[in-house]
Amino acid sequence: HPREFTDGKILELKASLERLGAVYDWRREVRSHDPRYIRWTQWIFLRLYEAGLAYRKKAPVNWCPGCQTVLANEQVLADGTCERSGDAVTKRDLEQWFFKITDYADQLLDDLEGLAWPERVKTMQRNWIGRSEGAEFDLAVEGRAGISLRVFTTRPDTTFGMTYAVMAPEHSLVDELTTDDQREAVEAFVARVSMESDVERQSAEGEIEKRGVFTGSRVVNPFNGESVPVYLADYVLMGYGTGAIMAVPGEDQRDWDFATAHELPIVRTVQPPDGWQGEAYTGDGPAINSQWLDGMAKAEAIASAIEFLELKGIGRRTVNYRLRDWLLSRQRFWGCPIPMVYCSEHGVVAVPDDQLPVLAPDDVEFRPTGESPLRFHERFLNTVCPECGQPATRETDTMDTFVDSSWYFLRFTDPWNDGAPFDPKAAAHWLPVDQYIGGIEHAILHLMYARFFVKALADLGIAPKDLREPFRRLFTQGMIRMDGTKMSKSKGNLVSPEQYFDTVGADALRLFHLFVGPPADDFDWGEQTDEVIDGCARFLARVWRLANGEVAPSAASTAAEVSDVRRATHQFIARVSDDLDRWSYNTAVAACMEFTNLLYKAVQGGNVGDDLEFAVDQLLLMMAPMAPHVSAELWERRHGEGELVHSQPWPEADPNLVTAVTETMVVQVNGKVRDRIDVSPDVDEAEMQRLALASAKVVAALGGREPARVVARPPKLLNLVVA
RNA sequence: GCCCGGAUGGCGGAAUCGGCAGACGCGAUGGUCUCAAACACCAUUGUCCGUAAGGACGUGCGGGUUCAAGUCCCGCUCCGGGCACCA
Numbered sequence: 001h002p003r004e005f006t007d008g009k010i011l012e013l014k015a016s017l018e019r020l021g022a023v024y025d026w027r028r029e030v031r032s033h034d035p036r037y038i039r040w041t042q043w044i045f046l047r048l049y050e051a052g053l054a055y056r057k058k059a060p061v062n063w064c065p066g067c068q069t070v071l072a073n074e075q076v077l078a079d080g081t082c083e084r085s086g087d088a089v090t091k092r093d094l095e096q097w098f099f100k101i102t103d104y105a106d107q108l109l110d111d112l113e114g115l116a117w118p119e120r121v122k123t124m125q126r127n128w129i130g131r132s133e134g135a136e137f138d139l140a141v142e143g144r145a146g147i148s149l150r151v152f153t154t155r156p157d158t159t160f161g162m163t164y165a166v167m168a169p170e171h172s173l174v175d176e177l178t179t180d181d182q183r184e185a186v187e188a189f190v191a192r193v194s195m196e197s198d199v200e201r202q203s204a205e206g207e208i209e210k211r212g213v214f215t216g217s218r219v220v221n222p223f224n225g226e227s228v229p230v231y232l233a234d235y236v237l238m239g240y241g242t243g244a245i246m247a248v249p250g251e252d253q254r255d256w257d258f259a260t261a262h263e264l265p266i267v268r269t270v271q272p273p274d275g276w277q278g279e280a281y282t283g284d285g286p287a288i289n290s291q292w293l294d295g296m297a298k299a300e301a302i303a304s305a306i307e308f309l310e311l312k313g314i315g316r317r318t319v320n321y322r323l324r325d326w327l328l329s330r331q332r333f334w335g336c337p338i339p340m341v342y343c344s345e346h347g348v349v350a351v352p353d354d355q356l357p358v359l360a361p362d363d364v365e366f367r368p369t370g371e372s373p374l375r376f377h378e379r380f381l382n383t384v385c386p387e388c389g390q391p392a393t394r395e396t397d398t399m400d401t402f403v404d405s406s407w408y409f410l411r412f413t414d415p416w417n418d419g420a421p422f423d424p425k426a427a428a429h430w431l432p433v434d435q436y437i438g439g440i441e442h443a444i445l446h447l448m449y450a451r452f453f454v455k456a457l458a459d460l461g462i463a464p465k466d467l468r469e470p471f472r473r474l475f476t477q478g479m480i481r482m483d484g485t486k487m488s489k490s491k492g493n494l495v496s497p498e499q500y501f502d503t504v505g506a507d508a509l510r511l512f513h514l515f516v517g518p519p520a521d522d523f524d525w526g527e528q529t530d531e532v533i534d535g536c537a538r539f540l541a542r543v544w545r546l547a548n549g550e551v552a553p554s555a556a557s558t559a560a561e562v563s564d565v566r567r568a569t570h571q572f573i574a575r576v577s578d579d580l581d582r583w584s585y586n587t588a589v590a591a592c593m594e595f596t597n598l599l600y601k602a603v604q605g606g607n608v609g610d611d612l613e614f615a616v617d618q619l620l621l622m623m624a625p626m627a628p629h630v631s632a633e634l635w636e637r638r639h640g641e642g643e644l645v646h647s648q649p650w651p652e653a654d655p656n657l658v659t660a661v662t663e664t665m666v667v668q669v670n671g672k673v674r675d676r677i678d679v680s681p682d683v684d685e686a687e688m689q690r691l692a693l694a695s696a697k698v699v700a701a702l703g704g705r706e707p708a709r710v711v712a713r714p715p716k717l718l719n720l721v722v723a
Numbered sequence: 724g725c726c727c728g729g730a731u732g733g734c735g736g737a738a739u740c741g742g743c744a745g746a747c748g749c750g751a752u753g754g755u756c757u758c759a760a761a762c763a764c765c766a767u768u769g770u771c772c773g774u775a776a777g778g779a780c781g782u783g784c785g786g787g788u789u790c791a792a793g794u795c796c797c798g799c800u801c802c803g804g805g806c807a808c809c810a
Contacts, residue, residue: 078806120727120805127726127806134810153810166810211808235808245810254808322809440804515748517736521729522803528734531749539748545763554764578739587737590747597747604764666743671791673743711790717742721790 002334002366006033019501020510021628028415032336032404037411039357040421041404042339044453046350047460049340053100054328056348061327063092068368069331070096072400073324074128074445097338097397098325101452105129105321107468108451117474124443130322135306136242137315139165139219141177142227149173149219149230152241152320155251156309157301159223160290161269162246163259165230166212168238169193177230179216186232189213193234211235212258221246222314223305224291233258241320249280256280270298326449328400333366333373335398343385343392352386358394372396405446406453409433409470410463421462428464436471439479441486447474475583478522487525495525504537507627511536514585514626539593540630543623546599547616547634554604565602565611568595569618570657576622577653585626592623621651667692668719669701685712692718 010031017024030037048054062071066087075083082089101108109129112122134154141147149165167174169190178186189212212233219230235254236245249259250268256279259266269290272281287293293301309315329338339351339358351358361380364373374380374396385392407421413430414422438446454470457463480487487493500509512533516523545551572595579588599615602608617638624631624645635645665679665688675697679688689710692698698720707720 123727124805130806130809132809151810155810233808235810237809240809247810252810254810320809443805515735521736523735526734528749532735535748541763582739584737584739586735587739587747590737593747600764664743668742668791671742671789676743709790711742713742717791719742719790 001362003033003362006334016497016501020497020506028412030408030411030415032401032408033334035357035359036418037404038336038359040411041336041399041407042351042356042358043353044407044421044457044462045399045403046339046353046356047462048099048456049350051456051460053103053456054097055100056095056097058093058095059098059327060091061094061096062089063094064089068370070094070327070329072327072402074326074448096327096329097395098327099452101326101449102321102323104452104455105131105323106319107455108323108448111451111455111468115469115474116472118476121440121443121447121474121476125448128323128444128448131319132321133317133319135309135315136318137222137309139222139246141230142218142220144217147173147176148314149177149244150242151244151246152318153246153248155248155302156305156315157287157290157293157296157298158248158251158269159221159246159305160287160293161248161250161267162221162223162228163249163265163267164228164247164262165219166233166236166245166247166258167215167230168236168243169232169234170238171232171243173244174215174232177215177217182214182216185213186215189232196234212262214262222312223308229264231258231262239324240322251280251282253280253282269293326400326452328403329397330400331368331370331372332398333360333364335360335401336404337374337398338395340395341383341385341392342395343387343390345390346385346387349386349392355386360398372398374398402446402449406449407457409450410454410457424462424464427467431464431467432469432472435473435475437475437477440476443476447471475520477519478517480523480525482525500533504533505540505629507630508533508537508540511539511589511627515589517586519583519585539596540627542596542600543592543619543627544630544634546596546603547620547638551600551603553606553608564661565599565607565615567657567661568598569611569615570653571660572615573618573622573651574653574658577650580625588622589626592619592626595619618651620645621648624648663715665691665715666717667695667698668717669698670721671719672701674698674701679715681715683715685710685714688712688714688718692720 014026032038032041045054062073062076063069064071064082064085064087066082066085070092071082071089076089077083080089081087109126109131112125115122132154134152135156136150136152137156138148138150141149149167151165153159167177174186174190212231212235215230215232217230218227220227231247235258236243247255247258247264248269249255249264249266251270256266258264267289268281269287270281270283270285271288272278272283272285284298287296287301290301293304296304306315306317310317337358337360339356341349341351343349360374361377364377364380366373374394381393381396383392383394384390409431410422410427414420414426417423417426450470454463454467458465458467482493482495485493487495497506497509500506515536516532572591575591576588579585579591595615596619599612599619602612602615617635620631620635620638624635628646632645635648636643660681662678663681663683665677665683666673667675667677675692675695677691677695679691683691689712702720702722705722708723709721711717711719711721
């Protein structure tokens, strides 16, 4: 049962997080299936409904046969498969609930500007929203007064080059515009296209002539009065623009291909550059074959063409988006019920706030059948109309889980509130989130939905009015992959952390995660991975022995004596602090390892005393965020029961001790390193040159030649250039 | 096709502003300890030539800029990701 499964997994995950030493404010924990959360998710749904931002309509929707439910566009991958199950998604005509995210298309696009997000994610959102500016206008159907075909184009400047028009096979005028002699061919074409999945429809390459059919009707080009044929073609989509286009093969490659296959004329209306070898030319250039537009550049011609359409009263400037409204209905039992009731008298009626939450019963056959399991549960299904008290039925679909995650961060600000989803004052205090961290897979799902919710709730006065964005900064961390695919709970290819807690310990596992590479990079779990984790555990054991005074001076040590432990310690503090500041955790761990190695050499060389004790304490302080358990235990052993490393302030490096006593000057001859000489950090150029020329290696490399040029970068580099 | 990333030893990676390529770790090799092993500790470990000292080469490929390029510029190859009949 989903409830047992979910509750069990929460316990498991929470226990893992606690053993890992992850620090969260568990007092603020929320669970999306908790009636106290469901209540407010439904309450928010109703506010969106009242504002016209949630609506129900019948539409061709994405259907996943594997999940036996509908999906939002965002949950269908580019290859037409379901992001969750991998099944090929088909289309079904169903009555479903939508959120009107398209109302916010421009804001969602424009407000990306101010976000400190990876450019890649912003680009993905921009592409997804897919704003394009252009014009819509009517094409009069020849010989049919009162009927016109409305088309959308981004290139009204090329209208003189229209040699045919195309409708989507699903267009509502198809029947009307099909002439009797073409009816058979058109119906066969429409039938074939309707059988195809989106994937098939998009992959029909190389058979362009089969991808369209003539309707028998003609329309008039309003720019030059010429009559052109109307075709149906599967490359025109009903869901975008007006579902019909003017075809300008001279400036559109798809139109060019189609025109060539169907032997339709091609007229260029933009002069391609000299030497143009291609077919359709989409770039800028002076208009040609376009009467009063001739000679104008693209932008000017577009403006002039739109002016003409508006003057004639047949068209207008318009903007189209690729973004569709968010389909939120799911034919699922385990989800937040949509709080609506259907009454034969009053139609669609909202459940009153004081009757929330609407909870699904647990005693259902919950397995997917293509309809919500709640439909077969009489006690849930049958209710009374809130308006008239007569028998009515409940909406039995539940909400997309992305609805839950679109406002949880708002609830975190005020999780105990039982009079509202959250107090706007609390939300104003905490939000926007300073630093959000998540996987790239949420680039256009969660991250777009949450942005929409925040904007809508702010406009409705539920969230603070000036809260326009949920997440100020975003960091997309890499994935840990196994066998080439993402390690994830839905794929089931997880490596359990428990086995590492029980063997090497949580701190070793934490160090491994930090050490393995930059946090933004993906990592492949491989054959050597367990050995790397063992290496982290070995390092912690070295620190343990060092901090417990278990490392003995050793005559066997051949290492050079470590002279200035205190100076090295301050350099170490500066280095780790800087690494942590710039999220370079792998080098921070490396610095701790290096410093530990240095302290081993010091101890083995007999160098013990206050400087060493100070150094070890600083090591533990630096390691406290990375290996909290081991450093806490060692700190207590060194400083007494109850002394807590995590309560200590972060040390400051002494600037006077961070600078080195001596620097290594690299001497190059013609850019090749010939010697390294220890120098004072404030050595001057003349001194550098004197020291370099005193080196036998340098003299040999010069071979008696005089340096023609000397490049000095005191104190680290000297390059002697000879001819 | 378009738009982003990326390519550095046997492996993960480091090199932060154009200035010592390969930090740190893994693996490997040799040694100390041990009856033996494990652990631990020490040392070596980019490639090639050389007994050695030392030298040459070397950051996907080809050019370029510069005293100096893993880093900048131009042109490619391959890998990963996103978008793609969006008119």
